Amino acid sequence: MKLAVLGVGVVGKAVLERAEAKDHEIVAVADSSSAAVDSDGLDTGKILSRKSYRDRVGNADVEDALAADYDVLIEATPTTLGDAEPGFTNVRTALERDRHAVLANKGPVAQRYSELRDIEDASAGTMLFEATVGGAIPVLSTIADHAGDVSAVRGVLNGTANFILSRMSTEGLDYEHILAEAQDLGVAEDDPSFDVQGTDTAMKCVILANVLAEEDREFSLEDATVEGIKDIPGSALELAREDGRTIRLIGEVTDDDIRVSPRLVPEHSELAVSGTTNIVQLETANAGRLNLSGRGAGGPETATAILADVNRLPER
Amino acid sequence: MKLAVLGVGVVGKAVLERAEAKDHEIVAVADSSSAAVDSDGLDTGKILSRKSYRDRVGNADVEDALAADYDVLIEATPTTLGDAEPGFTNVRTALERDRHAVLANKGPVAQRYSELRDIEDASAGTMLFEATVGGAIPVLSTIADHAGDVSAVRGVLNGTANFILSRMSTEGLDYEHILAEAQDLGVAEDDPSFDVQGTDTAMKCVILANVLAEEDREFSLEDATVEGIKDIPGSALELAREDGRTIRLIGEVTDDDIRVSPRLVPEHSELAVSGTTNIVQLETANAGRLNLSGRGAGGPETATAILADVNRLPER
Numbered sequence: 114m115k116l117a118v119l120g121v122g123v124v125g126k127a128v129l130e131r132a133e134a135k136d137h138e139i140v141a142v143a144d145s146s147s148a149a150v151d152s153d154g155l156d157t158g159k160i161l162s163r164k165s166y167r168d169r170v171g172n173a174d175v176e177d178a179l180a181a182d183y184d185v186l187i188e189a190t191p192t193t194l195g196d197a198e199p200g201f202t203n204v205r206t207a208l209e210r211d212r213h214a215v216l217a218n219k220g221p222v223a224q225r226y227s228e229l230r231d232i233e234d235a236s237a238g239t240m241l242f243e244a245t246v247g248g249a250i251p252v253l254s255t256i257a258d259h260a261g262d263v264s265a266v267r268g269v270l271n272g273t274a275n276f277i278l279s280r281m282s283t284e285g286l287d288y289e290h291i292l293a294e295a296q297d298l299g300v301a302e303d304d305p306s307f308d309v310q311g312t313d314t315a316m317k318c319v320i321l322a323n324v325l326a327e328e329d330r331e332f333s334l335e336d337a338t339v340e341g342i343k344d345i346p347g348s349a350l351e352l353a354r355e356d357g358r359t360i361r362l363i364g365e366v367t368d369d370d371i372r373v374s375p376r377l378v379p380e381h382s383e384l385a386v387s388g389t390t391n392i393v394q395l396e397t398a399n400a401g402r403l404n405l406s407g408r409g410a411g412g413p414e415t416a417t418a419i420l421a422d423v424n425r426l427p428e429r
Numbered sequence: 430m431k432l433a434v435l436g437v438g439v440v441g442k443a444v445l446e447r448a449e450a451k452d453h454e455i456v457a458v459a460d461s462s463s464a465a466v467d468s469d470g471l472d473t474g475k476i477l478s479r480k481s482y483r484d485r486v487g488n489a490d491v492e493d494a495l496a497a498d499y500d501v502l503i504e505a506t507p508t509t510l511g512d513a514e515p516g517f518t519n520v521r522t523a524l525e526r527d528r529h530a531v532l533a534n535k536g537p538v539a540q541r542y543s544e545l546r547d548i549e550d551a552s553a554g555t556m557l558f559e560a561t562v563g564g565a566i567p568v569l570s571t572i573a574d575h576a577g578d579v580s581a582v583r584g585v586l587n588g589t590a591n592f593i594l595s596r597m598s599t600e601g602l603d604y605e606h607i608l609a610e611a612q613d614l615g616v617a618e619d620d621p622s623f624d625v626q627g628t629d630t631a632m633k634c635v636i637l638a639n640v641l642a643e644e645d646r647e648f649s650l651e652d653a654t655v656e657g658i659k660d661i662p663g664s665a666l667e668l669a670r671e672d673g674r675t676i677r678l679i680g681e682v683t684d685d686d687i688r689v690s691p692r693l694v695p696e697h698s699e700l701a702v703s704g705t706t707n708i709v710q711l712e713t714a715n716a717g718r719l720n721l722s723g724r725g726a727g728g729p730e731t732a733t734a735i736l737a738d739v740n741r742l743p744e745r
Contacts, residue, residue: 131481131715135576149725154536227476248577248716249713249715249716249719250719251567251570251571251574251719251721254567254570254574255567257737257740258565258567258570258733258734258737258740259565259733259737260451260736260740262733294743339618376458381697383722397565397733398729399447399729399730399733400564400565400723400724400727400729400730400733401723401724401730402723403565403566403567403721403722403723404720404721404722404723405567405719405720405721406699406718406719406720407716407717407719408716408717411716413715413716414715414716414717416715417574417575417578417713417716418569418574418713421573421574421575421576424573424574
């Protein structure tokens with residue numbers, strides 16, 4: 114298929130590096146201020162080196178990329194809160210042009226889901242967004258396989274928070290110590306608030322709630338009860354441990370509730386994953402509980418989910 | 430879609446019970462000696478009660494079901510070794526008529542994979558078989574999502590053997606005691622050899638090896654090195670436990686090796702699932718290790734995998 118890749122951060126780059134090996138053609142690439150377009154296919158190696166040396170991908174405008182002749186728009190710009198722009202407009206533009214859209218950006222499907230579903234209903238294009246939840250873990254596709262039979266989802270959905278909690282537990286050190294270590298390792302960002310306050314987990318849970326909901330219901334961040342991990346003292350993890358338990362930041366979606374909070378879980382239970390690992394538990398009507406775990410973030414991981422979505426799309 | 434269901438055991442019944450709620454129509458049903466066919470759609474409730482009272486599904490012949498006007502043939506007759514009949518002929522007939530085939534029967538894809546792939550290549554129909562490995566755990570679809578990037582698969586793929594091993598470990602009792610208990614509970618069959626000798630796990634591994642292999646390679650049971658669990662003394666599990674480990678029947682598929690054998694695994698590792706739970710670990714190039722676990726067998730579980738396959742098929 115012909116792909117337009119919007120956003121050239123870790124995820125966009127990983128898509129550019131892998132798409133050709135999967136028999137796709139890149140016809141447009143855009144970062145926040147520049148673009149490159151070629152309907153005969155771009156040289157992605159050249160684009161990536163231009164991006165790294167000049168912080169531009171080409172001499173065209175982002176609008177040119179949106180107007181290019183692609184089959185699938187890959188929306189990999191940074192997740193934003195509120196109006197979810199520019200991701201929302203990018204996806205809308207693709208669908209209104211009867212093209213497919215595949216999202217890694219959580220904003221549009223967490224904050225403006227119904228609007229997008231309405232636009233998709235009127236479009237010949239399809240919108241998929243496996244990469245927004247759990248990296249390469251097949252969460253949304255498994256929910257789709259269980260067509261209406263999934264009653265609840267819970268899990269560890271943020272690698273940064275989980276790294277900090279599992280290190281606090283094994284090392285017996287305080288939050289601030291481990292955060293500094295995580296920042297040194299590149300596991301936590303300079304401003305880690307999105308991860309440690311639970312916002313990232315909450316957005317993923319909102320997306321899951323939207324997928325599970327009846328057609329006329331919509332969820333957004335305002336519907337989630339969210340508590341982060343900053344205020345957990347090292348002593349709490351120590352006490353939990355003496356009791357054979359540990360603490361994890363758990364996101365949970367049930368029929369009418371979205372909740373993100375630190376919770377006690379048995380030390381050797383499925384939910385007690387360590388390091389940056391994510392896990393998702395699906396409660397199903399016909400198959401009991403399914404556990405799906407693996408790396409929940411990262412460029413190659415997220416690109417894998419994006420390209421899997423591309424393969425699920427009908428030919429145009 | 431219009432479905433023909435061949436085989437009315439635990440799995441076939443579960444498909445018949447669920448297909449209509451998923452907007453499918455059953456136009457043919459066959460057990461080993463009788464069939465019912467109606468191109469306007471059969472009353473599945475009536476078929477199921479006829480099967481339970483008279484051990485027949487109708488007055489037609491199995492050939493009539495094979496010749497019916499279905500979109501998808503569901504092959505749910507018992508798994509057989511050797512020539513994999515009658516499953517092989519059922520699937521071949523469907524594909525040669527340009528219909529889709531979805532298998533729960535492991536025989537044809539474990540024993541005669543290349544033949545079926547050749548027939549599928551010449552057909553407008555598609556063959557899918559998610560239900561043959563790990564029940565409702567999304568194993569084959571996840572491998573497909575990682576398009577060529579899965580280098581190895583290992584896991585616990587037989588619930589009966591795992592039930593026996595995990596009970597032997599926790600109860601400190603011998604194989605014969607626990608087998609009798611498992612038979613009482615219906616977890617093990619009267620003749621448990623298929624499960625405890627590792628044959629069932631080996632067939633699943635052969636299917637995985639065929640899916641992972643380059644196009645010109647084919648695997649069958651003869652390519653697998655297989656050792657079962659019968660000869661494991663309770664004392665071995667006790668010794669393992671003192672060392673923080675336990676024993677599980679692990680099936681493993683690597684580049685050119687299929688191996689089923691009892692192995693020592695850390696007591697709290699992902700592979701040490703308990704009871705009848707199955708787990709599959711995929712080693713991927715771009716996303717590291719994925720762990721997928723859940724119920725690996727059972728009527729509703731297997732029917733879920735079958736109906737998920739049906740939803741993946743192109744419309745005819």
